[in-house]
Amino acid sequence: MTEVTFAVARDVAWVDAEAAGGTGAHVFLAKLPDGPPRVLSGPAWAIWMALAETAGSVDQIVTVTSELTGQDPEGIRSDIESFLARLLTEGLAVRSGRP
């Protein structure tokens, strides 16, 4: 069985607020070339950063998100799965492999 992994879609531009000289847990992103620009804050920011860092499985994304937020992995797992599904629907993330 191939492991299912998730990654940021190649046609998405994104900027972590702190990397652009700002403050706070926000990431701004846009699907190229038309956008619209979107912002992810709080837990959504953490999931995005975990997705970008790992380009990995749900388990890996849950682990990194948990480290970033300090929350119990099992307590946030379903939220993360729902959020990943939404990112896929909007074309902001891609999935590889089959369950």
Add this chain to the structure above:
Amino acid sequence: MPDALSDAPLPTAVRVHLAHAVVQRIADDAAVDLLHLKGPALLPGLRPPGRKSSDVDVLVRPAHYARLEEALARRGWEAHTHLQTGSAFAHAANWWHSDWGYADLHARWPGAMVSPEDTFDALAEHAFDHDIAHVPCRVPGKVAQVLVLLLHAARTTGSTDARYVWDTQTLEEQAAVTALAQRLQAQVGLASALGDLDSYRDDPSYALWRYYAEGGSRIDEWRARYAAAGGRAERWQVVRSALTVNPDHLHTTLGRAPTTAELRRAQLTRVTTLLGDVRRAVTLRWRARRGSTR
């Protein structure tokens, strides 16, 4: 999940980063060669501390310029100024998008006297992909980045960027920048950036670079532009520009397209103001000359 995927106003720095990526993608789709300049396109260390960009600057391969304009227009961008009216050097047009803000599309880089196509080729020679907003954007090599910054600083009255950039280069890097300036016939602009403009007192563009370095009156600017113009046609263009209202600038000032009546009024004001400036300049010169002969 709270706070997920909401629309929000973009902080300026974030908007500029995303706009670079958007312009690169549009250029890729239209098979347009361009180079991202300044701001987030710079290599670490070339940007003076605390300096932030408010718009995107790209140098476009001249043969691809019209294609990029068409592609941008198809994606909802609007031209705010045009090449001939955008600046004294007629080198760039300013485009705007409601989400991404402003982008300056340069067809050439002021200071380089070789052809725009040769300028692009030289600046692109060591170009590489540099991630902006996690999207690979084409930027010039380091030596070209430094020269571009220096020539830009030379056009910015009171800028201290040139000294910062130059002083942080090694002697070898400075020599490479000087060599590139020679290749592009950009020695006068480089000299102006480095405070050595007087070495080029006899150059036709001397007064224009001095005007940009030190500032001056509108009359000073027009005289300098006239002196720097290459031939009869260019000089006539300068005279025409001096006497004619720039509709792009009026559009920007008003925040909308000017009416015919507003254009006429602005035209009358411009000619009247210019004549007043000329009268004052002539009077001052005459008084100065009379004073010196006494």
